[in-house]
Amino acid sequence: MTQPRVSADASVAAAVADAHRREWAFVLAATVRVTRDLDLAEECVQDAYARALATWGSRGVPANPGAWLTTVARRRGVDLLRRDATLRRSLPLLLDDQVEPGPGDAAGHAVTDDRLRLIFTCCHPAIAPEAQVALTLRLLCGLTTAEVARAFLVSEPTMAARITRAKKKIAAARIPYRVPSGAELPERINAVLTVVHLLFTTGHTAPAGADLVRRDLVERSLDLARMLRALLPADADVAGLLALTLLTDARSASRVGARGRLLLLDEQDRAKWDRQAIGEGIALVREALQRRPPGRFALMAAIAAVHAEAPTWQDTDWREIVALYDLLVQIWPSPVVALNRGVAVGLARGPAAGLAALAALAAEPQLAGYGYLASARADFLRRLGRTGEARQAYEEALLLTENAVERDFLAARLAGLTQP
């Protein structure tokens, strides 16, 4: 092999990085069809990207980088399997639906479907949820094990073990490389959407670490939601998830205030919201809500859309938000959803109604230790002039709140209560 005369310059590096981001899932999924082994396919795809870096400088960036990379990676896979017949025998091969890979490497339908096969395999319910997320980042987004480990704040060996174990199970238990059939499909799509949503929420409000938002994870989950939308254009839940992701992320520029503190919805500068993303999100919400009954992500997206359309916090259509929460608690009866509904009831119908809606939640074990319930109650009690009870509720909220900014806010409210 001759060394390319010109070393990979910045533009080639950028083209390869771009192809990595855009085409990784496509190239890997198509290569898995040839190797029928995940590890071997990953190795071949990594080789193909290395070849791109070495040759695109002298030969130019191909017109269709995904097709070029797929051809190189598949050829490498065929070579390796041919050279090492024992390797081929010893691999527990992935099961596909016995359809021959499409002719050539053009972006035909057969190849497009491979990305769906790959994500359904990664998000199979027989794989532990944390491993589903890890496999998706690794195989669909092309993140290294170190990057996946960093995203979830675990050590690299821990994450490597998690990924290895999941891959072993895929092979040993014969988890198929296949798009599920009609009857199972809605449930399995829901499992995929749950993984993408978890990825988004992890990025949107980083549970720990120095930054509030992990932009890389947010971008990856948006990419995945867009990919699913392109592959499953008729699915209302997919439209709902993409809408929710876009509408929530549209507020990202206004969420962080002075000294990096988190700004709540009523404090945010709405001029900073991304109107283009909001427009796209609202169109998707309309589409997603046409399915009856609407799904969980469609309803969450619809709530985000009502906020996005309100010129100010005070002008928010709280009645509409309560109506959407009423539908959401029916299909997603989580105590946190019920708490958000109770707060919306108070804003729509007054503090007494809000207090009544929250009263039923006092015994929820899942909300014990959740300061937001106490602070919501405290706010309604204060507005009703029930000062003594409000004081108690603020004190309880202070005990349960660790965030310094929120503690300052609660302490100021507590100090502002008139003496009984």
Added chain:
Amino acid sequence: MAQYLILLCEDEAAWANASQEASDQIFKEHMAFNEHNAAALRGGNALQPTGTATSIRKDSAGGFAVTDGPFAETKEALGGYYLIEAADLDEAIAVAKQVPAPFGGVEVRPIRVFD
């Protein structure tokens, strides 16, 4: 095709306390399951309760320790199994979902193949 073992893990106390009618009903359901999945079934048995189990381990002196009872005391104990043949895990899960196990659930394990 591959083989999978479906392990029935159920609460023995609930079984012991079940009425004759209830036991008969579950037995009928197993017969129906057998009939419906005859093409996939390669074997299966119900086991006597863990009270009849005997555990045997090598002891440190090089002999055997034979003790009364199962290896692990659990609320839901292995009470029977089916051996099935299936193309993949999805197919095996589809069969496993039909196994009557009113006092617990089932576990699906792929059979290991040695070259």
